[in-house]
Amino acid sequence: MDDNLNIDELIYRYHEGELSGKELEDFLRLVASDPAVRADAELEGDLSDFLRDRDLLDFLDMLDKVNTRKRPGFGLNNLLLAALLLVMIALGSFWLFRNPIYRVHPMLHNPVTQQGAGQNYSSGATEVFPHRNSPGYPLIPATLPERGEKKEKPEELLAVNFRPLAYMEEMVGVVSRAASFRLLQPGCDLSVTPGDTLQYRWLKENRGELSFRVINNQGETMISRDDIPGASMDLPLTRWEEGLYYWKFIEGDQLVNVGKIVVRK
Amino acid sequence: MGSFSNSHLIEGIIEKRRAVIQFMYEDYFPYILAMVEKNSGTIQDAQDIFQDGLVALYLRCRDRELLLNCSLRSYFYAICKNLWLQRLERKYRMVFQPDLIIHEREERYRLQETLTSEKRLARYRLFWKHLKGLPEDCQKVLMMYMDRIPYKKVAEILGFVDENYAKMKKYHCKKALIRRIRRDPELPNCI
Numbered sequence: 404m405d406d407n408l409n410i411d412e413l414i415y416r417y418h419e420g421e422l423s424g425k426e427l428e429d430f431l432r433l434v435a436s437d438p439a440v441r442a443d444a445e446l447e448g449d450l451s452d453f454l455r456d457r458d459l460l461d462f463l464d465m466l467d468k469v470n471t472r473k474r475p476g477f478g479l480n481n482l483l484l485a486a487l488l489l490v491m492i493a494l495g496s497f498w499l500f501r502n503p504i505y506r507v508h509p510m511l512h513n514p515v516t517q518q519g520a521g522q523n524y525s526s527g528a529t530e531v532f533p534h535r536n537s538p539g540y541p542l543i544p545a546t547l548p549e550r551g552e553k554k555e556k557p558e559e560l561l562a563v564n565f566r567p568l569a570y571m572e573e574m575v576g577v578v579s580r581a582a583s584f585r586l587l588q589p590g591c592d593l594s595v596t597p598g599d600t601l602q603y604r605w606l607k608e609n610r611g612e613l614s615f616r617v618i619n620n621q622g623e624t625m626i627s628r629d630d631i632p633g634a635s636m637d638l639p640l641t642r643w644e645e646g647l648y649y650w651k652f653i654e655g656d657q658l659v660n661v662g663k664i665v666v667r668k
Numbered sequence: 669m670g671s672f673s674n675s676h677l678i679e680g681i682i683e684k685r686r687a688v689i690q691f692m693y694e695d696y697f698p699y700i701l702a703m704v705e706k707n708s709g710t711i712q713d714a715q716d717i718f719q720d721g722l723v724a725l726y727l728r729c730r731d732r733e734l735l736l737n738c739s740l741r742s743y744f745y746a747i748c749k750n751l752w753l754q755r756l757e758r759k760y761r762m763v764f765q766p767d768l769i770i771h772e773r774e775e776r777y778r779l780q781e782t783l784t785s786e787k788r789l790a791r792y793r794l795f796w797k798h799l800k801g802l803p804e805d806c807q808k809v810l811m812m813y814m815d816r817i818p819y820k821k822v823a824e825i826l827g828f829v830d831e832n833y834a835k836m837k838k839y840h841c842k843k844a845l846i847r848r849i850r851r852d853p854e855l856p857n858c859i
Contacts, residue, residue, distance in 0.1 A: 415842065450795055450845065450849065463792070465684045
């Protein structure tokens with residue numbers, strides 16, 4: 404233990420330039436003969452060089468300040484939150500499905516076109532958004548299963564809404580650099596609750612007509628907006644069902660930006 | 669946020685301009701994320717590689733080692749790809765798959781291996797992480813040491829009894845930093 408302390412002390416003093424004469428010679432001999440001491444000395448030497456590079460440290464400090472994209476790791480707090488959320492979802496699902504006259508209806512079994520559901524963008528805007536509690540999409544009374552018929556579990560029905568759509572999933576985060584369009588907000592991977600409103604903001608040169616689409620996890624186009632003016636638009640989620648959705652911006656005939664939205668209560 | 673020319677970006681990196689670094693995060697990160705995820709990496713890997721790439725780019729700009737004959741984005745992409753290749757080889761022993769997002773020919777900006785050492789950059793990231801994890805007074809003492817402020821002045825500024833105490837404090841802080849670094853499970857991957 405004492406030897407280790409002495410060696411640490413020697414390494415420290417060596418890098419501070421405090422060793423000289425026989426002490427220095429002995430230390431260098433020790434470093435040459437003992438790989439462990441050599442590794443420690445090299446590590447501490449690297450650290451000393453690093454600490455003396457004030458420019459580099461300032462740059463790293465700036466990266467920390469700017470790094471807003473950094474998503475937090477899945478630490479203990481997040482795990483606890485996730486566990487709590489799961490328990491709440493499980494309890495909610497149990498309460499909801501206990502009543503046999505209601506059951507979750509998977510998204511878009513029977514899509515219904517609703518006029519005027521979106522914002523006023525252009526005359527070509529179309530929004531197709533079914534919601535099981537909305538007019539035209541009534542709650543469906545469950546029929547009791549026939550004897551021997553397999554009963555669908557409620558959690559399986561809800562899970563259908565979150566099944567990723569492979570070809571869209573691959574494109575999430577894709578940004579075309581050839582286009583003049585650059586999305587400023589939001590990010591490409593969002594988690595929101597029904598009732599939120601997403602605001603999209605972008606920079607764009609006037610090259611081609613800008614279009615926007617929202618696609619559900621079954622590949623069906625839910626929202627279609629063409630010839631979008633200005634540099635921002637709102638996307639209200641008031642009528643959205645829980646599930647996984649994808650959005651894309653198209654400039655002229657070129658796909659320029661793709662992202663996804665997870666809607667969860 | 670507008671766009672920047674190559675020379676503006678390089679100048680901004682050297683001068684550590686926030687707007688320039690912010691622009692690079694906004695504009696370049698999606699490419700790096702796509703490349704890393706396509707090659708068995710995670711978002712965290714992409715963030716680490718992106719940060720290491722920025723540090724490598726900064727060091728080259730600062731040390732005037734940057735010879736640019738393509739767009740900075742392509743050059744930066746090549747740096748990150750090179751770093752990710754090294755990490756795949758070291759950590760995962762996996763084969764890199766070509767990426768389809770960047771179409772420019774890579775031969776134009778192929779990098780010299782020696783210029784970008786993934787281990788060295790990972791070591792910097794590790795040092796930085798633990799330096800920022802030290803108590804604030806320790807960080808201050810070490811920063812003043814970096815700025816070569818005499819111990820007597822350090823003692824005055826930080827309200828220590830005398831310069832010997834400042835010297836001891838610096839010794840203990842540096843030792844604490846070394847201990848943290850040695851205990852980090854990532855260290856063997858950086859040396």
